Amino acid sequence: MTYSCFSLEIAGHIAHIRFNRPEKANSMTMAFWRELPEAVNRISNSAEARVIVISAEGKHFTSGMDISVFMDGGLDGDPQNPQVSAEAFRYKIRALQETFSALERARQPVLAAIQGGAIGAGVDLATACDCRYASADAFFAVQETAIGMTADVGTFPRLVRLIPEGWARQMAYTAERLPAAKAKEIGLVNEVFDTPEALLEGVMAIARKIAAHSPLAVTGCKAMANYARDHSTADALDYIAVWNAAMLRPDDIREAYLARGEKREPVFDDLKPLKR
Incomplete structure (x- = not known):
């Protein structure tokens, strides 16, 4: 467009x-x-x-x-x-x-x-x-x-x-x-x-x-930074705990470590498109 x-x-x-x-x-x-x-x-x-x-x-x-x-x-x-x-x-x-x-x-x-x-x-x-x-x-x-x-x-x-x-x-x-x-x-x-x-x-x-980083991890960082800016420390800590309980992705962690050990660029899945 x-x-x-x-x-x-x-x-x-x-x-x-x-x-x-x-x-x-x-x-x-x-x-x-x-x-x-x-x-x-x-x-x-x-x-x-x-x-x-x-x-x-x-x-x-x-x-x-x-x-x-x-x-x-x-x-x-x-x-x-x-x-x-x-x-x-x-x-x-x-x-x-x-x-x-x-x-x-x-x-x-x-x-x-x-x-x-x-x-x-x-x-x-x-x-x-x-x-x-x-x-x-x-x-x-x-x-x-x-x-x-x-x-x-x-x-x-x-x-x-x-x-x-x-x-x-x-x-x-x-x-x-x-x-x-x-x-x-x-x-x-x-x-x-x-x-x-x-x-x-x-x-x-x-x-x-x-x-080059996990898109899921990066979008989580942005969501947490925005939330922490607008809420108390206690609320922000609770939210990051809920976020990671739901969206911490072992495959991304494993890929990051494997890529580092193999001296190559990691390969991560993109975020899913949102349906309008």
Whole structure:
């Protein structure tokens, strides 16, 4: 399937989503908000890949939400019925939020390779990914404040869990740019690479390491990490016990040890596709 805002290639158990509107700084049009969750859900449900990489062509990762999204209804409500308009607009925002929640819910880990700017909704997208990597020229900006609005598609519930709260607040209050080196220092990105080319090469190498492991074990790690983040230690410990009681797979453990002893790559079964 082809998409208007990005390309999708699946090879070597890696799904590579690459934003391909560099002339528009990979801004997020209305089509983007429909297409990205469709693509991610397809990969997740079909189990066609074991890991997802998101990157971009051009100078910037993304400039965030395209102005056309703001103009496509919602902002200009019914002046005679402002409360009813606000109620409907809430559901439009919820639909936009779902685009990035799909990344968080995907059965596979999602890695973001960020060069240039991750601006506005680009921060929201990045924080919904499992891991973030940046080139030296990258920067992050919660730009919504500078245009007179409060970020609403994921910044606050996710960013404050990833970096010190004071930094999340400063980014939001000031709309200033957070450079890649500072982003690494405070834990927003895992690693900084010298160039965009080195960035993509490095992230794909990490993706290949993930794809070489048992897909069942990896999806379990993602499920446990998400659950532990949102629940108490006691609840998380209980859930991992239940998970392993049901889904610990001796065949995968045996294959991992045999492959290591025989100095070869292990061979694991993929996750089963989910029926729609």
